[in-house]
Amino acid sequence: MTTPPDAGARRAVKPVICYPNETLPLPDMERYRTARSGAEKVAEVLAAPRDAACFRVAAGQFFRISSVEGPQVGDLNLWNANNLAERFYSGKSRALHGTHLTTGERMWSSFPYLRPMATITEDTLGWYGIDAYGGSVHDVIGTRCDPYTGNLLAGSQYHHCCHSNLTRALADELGLSLQEAEPHVHDVLNVFMCTGFTRDTGQYFMKASPVRPGDHIEFFAEIDLLGALSACPGGDCSSEHSSDTAACFPLKIEVFAPLEGALGDWQSPGENGYDRSQGR
Numbered sequence: 062m063t064t065p066p067d068a069g070a071r072r073a074v075k076p077v078i079c080y081p082n083e084t085l086p087l088p089d090m091e092r093y094r095t096a097r098s099g100a101e102k103v104a105e106v107l108a109a110p111r112d113a114a115c116f117r118v119a120a121g122q123f124f125r126i127s128s129v130e131g132p133q134v135g136d137l138n139l140w141n142a143n144n145l146a147e148r149f150y151s152g153k154s155r156a157l158h159g160t161h162l163t164t165g166e167r168m169w170s171s172f173p174y175l176r177p178m179a180t181i182t183e184d185t186l187g188w189y190g191i192d193a194y195g196g197s198v199h200d201v202i203g204t205r206c207d208p209y210t211g212n213l214l215a216g217s218q219y220h221h222c223c224h225s226n227l228t229r230a231l232a233d234e235l236g237l238s239l240q241e242a243e244p245h246v247h248d249v250l251n252v253f254m255c256t257g258f259t260r261d262t263g264q265y266f267m268k269a270s271p272v273r274p275g276d277h278i279e280f281f282a283e284i285d286l287l288g289a290l291s292a293c294p295g296g297d298c299s300s301e302h303s304s305d306t307a308a309c310f311p312l313k314i315e316v317f318a319p320l321e322g323a324l325g326d327w328q329s330p331g332e333n334g335y336d337r338s339q340g341r
Contacts (some may be wrong), residue, residue: 067315071234074078074298077267080091080156080157081175082284085157086330088177088281088331092127092327093182093198093281094322096318097277097279097319099230099319100123100318100320100323101121101318102316102317103122103316103317104117104315105314105315106314107157107311107313107314108290108291108292109292109311110133110222110292110294110296110310110311111226111292111305111309112225112291113226113227113229113293114230114290114314115141115228115230115231115233115234115288115289116218116288116289116290116316117285117286117287118119118157118285118286119284119285119286120283120286120329120333121319121324121327121329122282122287122317123182123279123280123281123314123319124175124280124282124286124314124315125183125280125286125314125315125317126252126277126278126290126313126314127275127276127315128276128277129193129274129310129311129312129313130274130311130335131188131269131310131311131326132269132270132272132273132296132297132298133253133270133293133296133297133309133311133312134252134253134254134270134293134295134296135164135231135251135253135271135292135312136205136206136223136247136252136290136293137149137288137289137290138231138320139168139178139179139288140287140288141174141178141283141285142209142285142286143285143286145173145245146171146285147178147305148203148247149168149169149170149178149249150172150175151250153169153171154167154168154250155202156190156263157169158163158201160200160202161197161200161201161256162199162200162201162250163181163184163186163198163199164182164187165181165185166180166181167180167181167283168250170284173335174332174333175332175335176283176330176331176333177283177330178282178283178286179282179286180280180281180283181276181278181279182280183198183279184272184279185275185276185278186272186276186278189255189271190260192257194256194257194266195257195260195296196257196266196268196269197202197256197258198254198272198308199250199251199252199253200251200254201250201251202252202258203251203254203256203267204248204257205224205226205246205249205251206251206293206295207223207305208224209224210220211303215272216313217303219294219327220248221293221294221303221305222303223249223293224230226248227249227291227301228243228246228247229242230291231246231289234287234289241244252278252312253270253272253276254270254329255267255268255270255271256268258341267299267302268298268299269298269299270298283329283330285329287315292311294309295307295309296306296308296309296310303317316320
């Protein structure tokens, strides 16, 4: 390989943000805070260690994911509760907000809908920022631990990966076979997971999550949601993410309903307005 004489100049070209987000519609955080202050808990679900649980949240309600017994990360899937074809689009959420999500940022849905599904309204790990390794919390860069990659890299047959857990939970919730449910499982928001990319090789890394019991992340449901959360078999993901030996703990999901009228004239966002009749 020959290095060209202008290699330095080529590398020195300044980057340009692909999707400037200054024109994104801003969530009304003050309205959400006011509505949340009087909201009442209407449901609670526990995702057991190395397992997953489904939950439902109506548009205009809040849901909270909490660490309750020990440091634990979780993989979150979201679907439109009335249409499984509309689901969380991690890649577009990453393009619009960056590699990790926090308060005031949103989980966006897949094409052709492309609208906010949920808005993060509170994050007790927001203080973490970006550390000296380039790591941060709540990523949309990883996929989900899965048995196919485990088999590819190590010849393993492990059935409690987050992909497997989410598949079983969705199948149980909707009365589907595993074969029917699996195609609906998608790339995740890695809740509480601390991750980044190495500077030298650009590889995805993980490190011990800073989450502790009592930490939580809370969302406002912009549309009717069906969610599934897997308590990752890697625990805090300090060393591995598909393991029967890592210390693992449950994650709690709570749903809160605001008092009648607390949201004022808020309306659930409509589908993306792009005119598909003119071309795709």
